[in-house]
Every structure is written in structure tokens, then in C-alpha cells.
Amino acid sequence: MTAHRILSWTPAAVVFDCDGTLMDTERHWVDARDAVLHGYGYAPAPGFSEQARGLHYTACGRLMADSVGRPELADELTTSLLERFRELVAAHPTTMPGAPELVRSAAQFAPLAVASNCPLEVVESCLDVAGLRRFFDHVVVPDTTTRPKPHPDVYLTAARLCGVEPDRALAVEDSQCGIEAAAAAGLRVIGVGPRPSGPQNAKADWWVESLDEPAVQGWAGARIPAQGSRPGSAGHGTR
Structure with a gap:
């Protein structure tokens, strides 16, 4: 058991995933994928939802097209997927249990960043609506030089922008895709959600069902300096 590596x-820095970790948006991706496929006359294949979880939306669009045997529709499906997802997020923005409290506590002892596979404007909008944007020094998303998860790039960049070596940073992630990215970058990892079985289990140092568990909140609260917040906290930098 490696939970002691966290506890x-x-x-020296904490890097959060956004979808499914900070924001309850994974259900919006599922609903958006289903709606788009149904609009084209298809139904998701068994196991598709788990395959798609955590993927960059462009990779998800390609997966959708391939799963129905229509690879030529990849660009159309990708565009429709992102549009539908944005509509759903705007209509129902919700934080994950315990996420705001953990962010507020962690911001008092370490610089914070977000590393996401979503477009920057989507992440920024989600954090703004949730009242969390001000706690994050950096938001890192894939671009022309930064590959999406499961590649380690967004986590390596987030650690660098926070001014620490990756092995001194903590990642908080809910998807296997994201956990693989963080572990490959050298960060220690808290995995959030149902604990997987088999070799996937070993990728995260500590698995918790939810960020509102007392053990998680207590761990963060115990690290808050006695005299207020860390110097220079609550920046507003972006990638």
C-alpha cells in the first residue's frame, strides 16, 4: 500500500484534473456523446463510455467515428460533441463533492494548477462559475507543443510553471487516462472514484471514493500553515 507516500x-504543488475531479462534468460528456451518436442514427457500443473517459475531445470524436464504422465522420462528430458538451455545462455547472474545500485548503500551503484535456475556454468557464478560478496559478491544456493525456506533457508543464520538480508535486485525478499521464510525469497521485482492479490499481498512490472523505480533508487541513496562507498564493496565470 502506497498511501503513506501522500499521507x-x-x-510543493498540487495539480488537479478538471472533468470529474473538480467539476461534475463527466456525465455531460457521456450525455453529449450519446446525443451526438443518436443524432447520426447510432447507439454507443457496450463499453464505449469507459473507453472514452478522460480522452481529449478530438480523440473522443475519432473514437466515436471508428466505433460506428464511419471514420470519415470524425471531424463532424468532434465539432458536434464539443458544442453539445458546452451547452450542457452552461446549463448545469456542478462541483464534485469535497473539491472546493480541498482546493481552498491546498491553496494555503502550495501553488495550484489545473491540467486538463478540455479546451482552455471550457476549463476557465467551469472554474469561474464554480468560484474556483482565483485559487489556481496556472491552467494547462493541450496545444501545438503539449500533447493530451495519457501523455505526461500537461503534468510536466504544470509542475514546471509551479516552479517545482514533478516528484515534488501531487496530481488529483479521476480517470485512468489522467492517472497514467500524471504517473508518467513523475507526480504522486491521488485517484478519485471507484478503485479499479488489476494493474491499473498500481498507478495511483492513494485511492479515495470521494474528495469529501474526512481522511482527504483532514490531510489537507493539517498542512495549512498556522499563520494564514502561503506567500504569493492565489495567482491568475495560464498556460
Whole structure:
């Protein structure tokens, strides 16, 4: 068991995933994928939802097209997917249980960043609506030089922007795709949600069902300095 690597340690930076970790948006991706496929006359294949979880939306669009045997529709499906997702997020923005509290506590002892596969404007909008944007020093998303998860690039960039080596930073992730990215970058990882079985289990140092668990909140609260917040906290930088 490697949970002690988190519980006995104070990270020099904390990097959060957004979808499904900070914001309850994974259900919006599922609904958006289903709606788009149904609009084209298709139904998701068994197991598709798990395959698509955490993927960059362009990779998801390609997967959707391939799964129905219509690879030529990849660009159309990708565009429709992102449009539908944005509509759903705007209509129902919701934070994950315990996420705001953990962010507020962590911001008092370490610089914070978000590393997401979503477009920057979507992440920024979600964080703004949730009242969390001001706590994050950096938001990192894929671009022409930064590959999406499961590549380690967004986590490597987030650690660098926070001014720490990756092994001194903590990642908080809910998807296997994201956990693989963070682990490959060298960060210690809290995995959030149902604990997977098999070799996937070993990628995260500590698995928790939810960020509102007392053990998680207590761990973060115990690291808050006695005299207020860390110097220079609550920046507003972006990638």
C-alpha cells in the first residue's frame, strides 16, 4: 500500500484534473456523446463510455467515428460533441463533492494548477462559475507543443510553471487516462472514484471514493500553515 507516500508528505504543488475531479462534468460528456451518436442514427457500443473517459475531445470524436464504422465522420462528430458538451455545462455547472474545500485548503500551503484535456475556454468557464478560478496559478491544456493525456506533457508543464520538480508535486485525478499521464510525469497521485482492479490499481498512490472523505480533508487541513496562507498564493496565470 502506497498511501503513506501522500499521507506522510506535503507536496510543493498540487495539480488537479478538471472533468470529474473538480467539476461534475463527466456525465455531460457521456450525455453529449450519446446525443451526438443518436443524432447520426447510432447507439454507443457496450463499453464505449469507459473507453472514452478522460480522452481529449478530438480523440473522443475519432473514437466515436471508428466505433460506428464511419471514420470519415470524425471531424463532424468532434465539432458536434464539443458544442453539445458546452451547452450542457452552461446549463448545469456542478462541483464534485469535497473539491472546493480541498482546493481552498491546498491553496494555503502550495501553488495550484489545473491540467486538463478540455479546451482552455471550457476549463476557465467551469472554474469561474464554480468560484474556483482565483485559487489556481496556472491552467494547462493541450496545444501545438503539449500533447493530451495519457501523455505526461500537461503534468510536466504544470509542475514546471509551479516552479517545482514533478516528484515534488501531487496530481488529483479521476480517470485512468489522467492517472497514467500524471504517473508518467513523475507526480504522486491521488485517484478519485471507484478503485479499479488489476494493474491499473498500481498507478495511483492513494485511492479515495470521494474528495469529501474526512481522511482527504483532514490531510489537507493539517498542512495549512498556522499563520494564514502561503506567500504569493492565489495567482491568475495560464498556460
